[in-house]
Amino acid sequence: MNSPDTLKKLFAPQSIAIVGASETIGKIGAIPITLLKKYGYQGDIYPVNPRSHTIQGLDCYASLADIPTPIDLVIIAVPAQHAYTALANARPGMVAGAVLFSSGFAEIDEAGRIEQERLSALAQERGIRLLGPNCLGFMNIRENTFATFSPVAMNHQIPVGNIGVVSQSGAFGAYACSLMLNRGMGLSSWITTGNESDIDVADCIALLAADPHTDVIMAYLEGCQDGEKLKRAFIAADQANKRIVITKVGRTQAGAQAAASHTAALAGDDAVYDALFHQYGILRTHSIDEFFNVGQALSVWRHPTRNTGLAVMSLSGGVGALMADDAQEMGLSLPAMPKQAQNRLLQRVPFAGTQNPVDVTGQAVSDPTLFSDTAHDMLSSGQFGALVVFLAAAGSSDSFWPHIERFAESMRASYPDIPFALVALLPEPRRRALEKLGCLTFTDPSTAVRTVGALLKRNQSISSTPPSISSTALPLLPTDITTLNEVESLAVLNEAGIPSAPILIAHSATQAAAISQQLNRAVVMKILSRDILHKSDIGGIRLNITSPEDAITAFQDITSNVQSHAPAARIDGVLIAPMIAGGIECIAGVHRDPVFGPVVMFGLGGIFVEILQDTSFRLAPFDETEAISMIQETRASQILAGARGRAPADIEALAKALACLSQLAYASRDQIESIDINPLVVLEQGQGVVALDALVMLSSPTV
Amino acid sequence: MNSPDTLKKLFAPQSIAIVGASETIGKIGAIPITLLKKYGYQGDIYPVNPRSHTIQGLDCYASLADIPTPIDLVIIAVPAQHAYTALANARPGMVAGAVLFSSGFAEIDEAGRIEQERLSALAQERGIRLLGPNCLGFMNIRENTFATFSPVAMNHQIPVGNIGVVSQSGAFGAYACSLMLNRGMGLSSWITTGNESDIDVADCIALLAADPHTDVIMAYLEGCQDGEKLKRAFIAADQANKRIVITKVGRTQAGAQAAASHTAALAGDDAVYDALFHQYGILRTHSIDEFFNVGQALSVWRHPTRNTGLAVMSLSGGVGALMADDAQEMGLSLPAMPKQAQNRLLQRVPFAGTQNPVDVTGQAVSDPTLFSDTAHDMLSSGQFGALVVFLAAAGSSDSFWPHIERFAESMRASYPDIPFALVALLPEPRRRALEKLGCLTFTDPSTAVRTVGALLKRNQSISSTPPSISSTALPLLPTDITTLNEVESLAVLNEAGIPSAPILIAHSATQAAAISQQLNRAVVMKILSRDILHKSDIGGIRLNITSPEDAITAFQDITSNVQSHAPAARIDGVLIAPMIAGGIECIAGVHRDPVFGPVVMFGLGGIFVEILQDTSFRLAPFDETEAISMIQETRASQILAGARGRAPADIEALAKALACLSQLAYASRDQIESIDINPLVVLEQGQGVVALDALVMLSSPTV
Incomplete structure (x- = not known):
């Protein structure tokens, strides 16, 4: 029922009925018809309105019941109180899907929530998929399907592209569409999910994952109710080699509170979303600007690059240094330009900066091939995964423009797999021309480095698919108690592969x-x-x-x-039990997230967890490689690695214990409520780990 | 000699000679003349070129020696090897200042450095102030003085404004000018300092501090050689009630290395710059975008606001939450809207979000006074220091525009002291119209919050003027040794007011x-x-x-x-010595920064300093209030405050000890090379601090 196939008719309909159709330009019930006609929608359009015979030149029906043929999509553009009746009028089996624009449901009060449930029960009974209510609908740009009352498309034709956008918020969705139009970004589909009475963001991601015209999926998320469905959608997208960028609100307490008061959706712990995005290779962005910068960059450069070094070139040494600051803050590497290339540059500009950032100096203005020649010299070394070039004010010079264009052309031709960004203040047509060549353009050098850096780091963060847990035996857990004592708790952990004394x-x-x-x-x-x-x-x-x-x-x-x-x-x-001497005290735990299930926590004991909140999280289950990344994510991991003259601790054994813990938590997710291991002592390299105390809590038996 | 007065003739000249003047449009020696004529410079222009009789319609002189009258400014636009002769030709006492465009001096090699020194020796001997060499010159927009070969002003008239820009880098300066033109930002003066053989950024800041037409000073800094001069310039600007924004490159190791290889200037430790900027109330920005966002905002809202709470309003609850995330990450407070105002909003929109962010919902589209009424209700409470409003796609609606304009007008009229930002995708003329009303505009909600947040936080970070140290008695220090033993070291500290056992x-x-x-x-x-x-x-x-x-x-x-x-x-x-039981071990120290003199360091002992580099720095001297902020800047200060059920430590005594340390370090800055106090034990509240070990190193005696 929930596969993308059942959604295809709704999102790529051959026929559309509009309940509440209107003749008055700009009305909610008029906009979809106007757009469908304006942009040449190829299917059938059936306006429904009992008070008209024709609307916008089309035959009008008094009720859905009067339409003789099957309808793929019904747009419901009537007030909330009439929505149920409108849908109930549809002849059973004749409607595949419906979009409900109407607001006044679960988002306003309890009565609205009840009405929304009545509506979705009706839809489910009739086998009708629902988008909304309280949404702006959707657009399938390639098929000129406009099931929206957003006026954005009224004034400007939205260019076709390979980016699919999903937004829970209609207001955000409309703004996003305006911003994309303004940037000249092309779209495949644009969907707002509103109250998600049936179709949610996860469904839409799965749908776009299966759409051959979508390469990049951009999602705006306020919360999620079905964690497993979201994970499946992420996996589907990954398998289809599509990239996902997500902006999720509520990353601070203030934001989460505001989001919770705004949406009925259970937001869940933000640290858990971070873990989820990390484990499923999702690029998380924190601002709307960053969202579109990264989305646009991925739409051109969606394939991972082989190398992760960043090449930076500038005609201002100072701005080069500024870009180096940004690169280091992101954790990017800046390998030096190969020696030979350095020498060639010095022959032409004796006072050039030849490391990385490369400073070709103002000399590039009178010798415009300097950029291109040096870039070829750098990239041909095979050390670099991306190139960012700052042109300073030369970027706005008319006489310099042909050189910039040639430079971009030659980069694209020679290094089609290496993301390439130019930083300059460009007139709009020139910016578009460069973008057509596959060149990313920016006015702010730091934004350029951060955006290209996101592409480079993305390569490193796609996790392997979570390990199969079929082989993990379920521990025998008591069913009559909810708290295990220390010996029982340690025994369960032992059985799962976590040693104790x-x-x-x-x-x-x-x-x-x-x-x-x-x-x-x-x-x-x-x-x-x-x-x-x-x-x-x-x-x-x-x-x-x-x-x-x-x-x-x-x-x-x-x-x-x-x-x-x-x-x-x-x-x-x-x-x-014998005293265990030495070692480093850590804390490991499991709690059950209401949306995403068991989550494993790790941190070093004492001030690190208690004062510095220096902890890391992963969704269970995961393997030892993921556990290593989890350990290294904490600042305190330097102590395990052997800071301050200590012998390095047994990080491998720790990783194994954490992976075992995650697999136990996942296998027993219906029984185990929480696990605390405190301390989990990590001994010197080769000597393993020992759980010195533990507490396993079980779910209350559901009789 | 170094007061702004001696620079006035150079930067506001009544007469300008151009050595290397050219007829050929676009040449370095032609551009200043073209600009001066084009924009109606009121003083005298004297082209100098032995091969012409007239240039661009003006009488031309063969040499500076041939000009009969005193010259306020000589622009030298000839190759490096001819610069010395050109200046030497000036009749002694007849030239007040010179701008050297020419490159090929200290920035390229040792020979260049020697030639630069020869030139500045000549200038100093003749009493000529020098800007450059290797710079793009300057523009005094209000007086139509264009002593630059940057072509930016050729195509576009630069609007007059209250922002003065100083850049060490010419390339950055030119780019900055283009960006400001593009944003419609007005300028008072624009100066590039290049190699700074005489006039440096500090001189220019002092000059702009004394300029009645400049309210905001924006400086781009790669390094500084004279810390005391820079401090004096900051104080002068503060006393003149001018705000300073600085972008300094080299905040990471990679950036500092790149900056060091690019500029001859000694960059100094970046943490010391952070301390400097903090203590002198300078807003430091980290990207070029942020630089101009904050500079532009300050040009409208340069006076500190009374309150620091941020009011956020949105017609999208989700984007409101996103802005709350940004606000919390910056450490801003989001006080809730007053109860009465909440009730009034709920009467109009029963499902509105009434805390802060306030979510007026899409209802605002059909009821456009919602924004304005609610904003008045919020701001009249006196709790808020700034307001940010997200209009979503309504911001681009033609029918909504008159409401937006009226909203901005009424805000400015009623709350002329409260910064006000609108987030919307606005056509350029509308954006400019709002800016004329004193309204800040953004397309990215996060950028809006961060920029307005910088204004709010600025209020909290202006330090009091460093304490007078005249009363601090100089300790008697030995002159025959460079390392004091522990007893001598502790005695020196004791005398300065830092207790030991x-x-x-x-x-x-x-x-x-x-x-x-x-x-x-x-x-x-x-x-x-x-x-x-x-x-x-x-x-x-x-x-x-x-x-x-x-x-x-x-x-x-x-x-x-x-x-x-x-x-x-x-x-x-x-x-x-008696054993001291209990207390928290801290580390305090002093080192001498080559540019800014004695710097005090503070941190908690053990992993905090060694593993987490959790330290804070301040330039000496400072008072106890500054010491408190220094302590609170470390993450570990939570432990002193009494985290984990501990009794709170004597933070006041610690602050007093740090202030005493800073005053000792400053008073003895010529003798003391470094001080280490490790540990400095902080006892429970009311019981003071005790230095348990210390090492004072003195400068080698300069015989």
């Missing part, structure tokens, strides 16, 4: 003494109870016990402490 | 035992030697000595360790 349980002071004797080394003793979450707070832990006598005292102390502070707690004994 | 010195084991007995508490013992910088590495420290017997052993251990590991070190005894 050997543990013994004493039920009496004598047993404790015997265990101490038997182990013959320093041990830790802890109260074992599923009802006590903060053991040390109530004196439930004794460290560094080295003799049977001390073990007896410790046992007595612990049990009497627990007796006085938590008399009602169920006690499973006192746990005794 | 009481210290005794033992010269024998018996003395050590006696001191231990006398103190009767746990002590630390450390070798005292100006030759041993890392005491613990060679076993020169013993902690927690509690008895006279232990003190004897410790003394013997320490001396024998030192004997074997550092036999040549001069030993001043063994230091004995």
Whole structure:
């Protein structure tokens, strides 16, 4: 039901009925008809309005029931209170899809929400797919299908292109369309999803993934309700070799609050979206400008480049340095120009800057082939994945223009796979001419570096498809309790591949003494109870016990402490485990995101997590390679790598443990509510990791 | 000599001679004459060229020597090798200033550097101020003075405005001028300083600070050689109530390297520039776009606003949330709209978002006074310092335009002191019309928030003038050594107001035992030697000595360790001090920046400084208020404030110690090379700070 196929009739209809059709130019019910006629839509158009016989020169029907043929798409342009009746009039089986412009549903109040549900129940019963309500509709530019009342297309013909745009917000969608027109960007389809009573952003991404005329999908997201569907859409797009750029609002608390008050959609934790986008190779942008800069760049350069080095060339050394600042802040590499090329440049301009950024100096104005020759010299080395050139004011010179054009032509011809950007203040026709040649143009050098940098970094961030988890055995979990005690928790983790220290349980002071004797080394003793979450707070832990006598005292102390502070707690004994010396204390955990399921958290213990919030997140499941990237994302990972003269820690074992944790969390996602491992001690390289304490919480049994 | 007065003749000349004057349109020696004539320069123009009698209709002179009257400005537009002779021909006392366009001096090689010095020596001898060489000259727009060969002004008349631009780079300067023309920004003066053989950016800032027609100074900086002059210029601008925006390249290592290879100027440490800009209320921008956005905004709204809350209004809830994200990331506050105003909005739009961002919804399209009424309701509360409004696609609607214009007019009339920005895609004439009304316009909502946010934050960052240090007594410092031992170092700090623990010195084991007995508490013992910088590495420290017997052993251990590991070190005894329990270990230090003098560093000990580089810097001297901001700039300051259930630390005492340190460093800036206090222990609130170890290094005596 939810495959793109069921949406094809709606989004590429052969026939369109407009309920609430109007003769009055500019009215909601008039605009779609005007646009369809103006741009030569090839299918049938059926205006529906009981008060007219013809509308905009077309025969008009009193009701959907009067239309004799099957209808692929019904546009409903009547007030909310009439929408249900309008759709109910459709003859069963004769309508494939409907777009509801009307607002006044779930976005305003509870009564609206109920009316919206009544409408979608009707649609579902009749097998009608719904876009909206409370949306601006859609445009399929290539097929001249305008199912929108946005007036943007009234004044300007939207150029056909390879970018598909999906927006939850109509207001944003309309603005986006204006901006794209203004930039001369071409579109394949433009869709606004509004209240998403049926079709959501994920459906549209899947639809565009299957559209041969779309190469780049740009989505504007406020929230998501079905995480699995969104993931499937991302995978479909990746498999079809399409690139996705997303702007999602709510990346700060203030933004998330504003988004939550605006939309009924559950926004979910923004850090989880970051993890999602990272793992599925989605380019996330943070402003509308960046959204279109990156989208436009991808529409030209959607294939990953082989190298990730950035080549920067400038006729101003200072602006070259400014671009180097931007490149380094993005984490891009700026390999030096090859020695031979350096020498050739120095022969022509003895005071040129020959590293990278390359400064060809103002000399380029009187010797215009300097740019092109040096660029060829640089790129032919095979070290660079992209080139950004700052032309300064020479870019606006009439006499210099032919050289710029030739330069762009030769770059495109010689290096069709290497993104190439010119920074100059160009008159509009020249900018368009360069863009036709596949050259990106900017007026701001920093924006050029950041946009091209996004293309280069994209290459590094496409994750492998998440590992298959079919082989992961489900652990046997109790069904009668929701909190496992420490021993049970560690046992579940152990089974999943996360090591812990050997543990013994004493039920009496004598047993404790015997265990101490038997182990013959320093041990830790802890109260074992599923009802006590903060053991040390109530004196439930004794460290560094080295003799049977001390073990007896410790046992007595612990049990009497627990007796006085938590008399009602169920006690499973006192746990005794060897002290683990050295290592670095980390924290790992799992929580269940309401939209995207189990999410794994990692961080270093102490101030890193508590004060600096230096944590990283990934959706479960993931493999060890992803776990390594997860570890390296924290600033504290320098400590694991061996900063301050320490021996490097066993990062491989840590990655393996995190991957195992993610696979356990995913396999048991219906049972496990959360996992906390604190501390997870990472020993020196080759010596592994040890979970020293853990807490597994299960879902309440659903009887 | 260096006051703005001596520059006035050069930058506002009554007479101009052009050496190397040319008839050929577009030549370097022709452009200034063409521009001066085209735009109606009122002074005298004297072309100089031995091969012509008239040039561009003006009488031509064979040499500067032939001009009978005094000349305020000589433009030298001949190749480098002829520049000296050209200037030497001027009759002594008859030339006030010269602009040297010619390149081929210090920027290319050592010979060029020598020739440049010969030229500036000549100019200095004759009392001629020099701009350049290797520069694009300058324009004084108000007086139609065009001493430049930049062709930008040839095609377009530059509008007169209140912004003065100074650029070290000619290429950047020309590009900046094009961008400003393109944006319709008005200019008072535009100056490029090139090699700065005499006049530098600081001189130009001081000049513009004294110019009644300049309100905003925009400077593009690659490096600075005279820090004191730059500080004086900043103070002059502040006193004249002018705002300064600076883009300085080299904020990363890659950028600094590129800048260093490009310019002969000593760039200095970028963190020091950040401190400088912070302390002197300079707005630092990081990209060229941001530079002009902020400069343009300041040219309209240069006076600080009383409140710092940002009001955000949108007809798209989602884009409102996006703007809230940007605001929070900048650290701006978004106070909620007053309750009464919320109720009034809800009466008109029951599903509006009424907090902040305020979402007036698409309803605003059919009820256009919604924006204006709600904005008045919000701003009249007096809680807000600025307003940003996103109009979405309505901004490009013809029918909506009159409402937008009226909205802007009423805002400007009612709240002339509250910056006001509209985000919309506007046709150029409408954009200009709004700008004339004092309304800022943007197409990108994030850019709008960041630009307006820069204005709001600016209010908070203007430091008080650095404290007078006249009262700080200079400490008595030895002149025969360059490294003070720990006791001497701590004594110098003590005298300056930075507390340390009481210290005794033992010269024998018996003395050590006696001191231990006398103190009767746990002590630390450390070798005292100006030759041993890392005491613990060679076993020169013993902690927690509690008895006279232990003190004897410790003394013997320490001396024998030192004997074997550092036999040549001069030993001043063994230091004995009480152990200090608790507190938070910090690090404070002073180093001498080659350009800006003594700089104070602060950070928390351990990983914060070593792994996270979580440090802050300020130029000395500064007061306790500035020290508080310096402390709060570090992420680790949360620990001092009492994170993780700790008692808050004595931040006031710490601030006092840092301020004292800065005043010591400034007062003794000619003698003290560096200071390290590690650790500086901050005790609980009310209990002060204690320097537990310190090292003061003095300058080598200059005999």
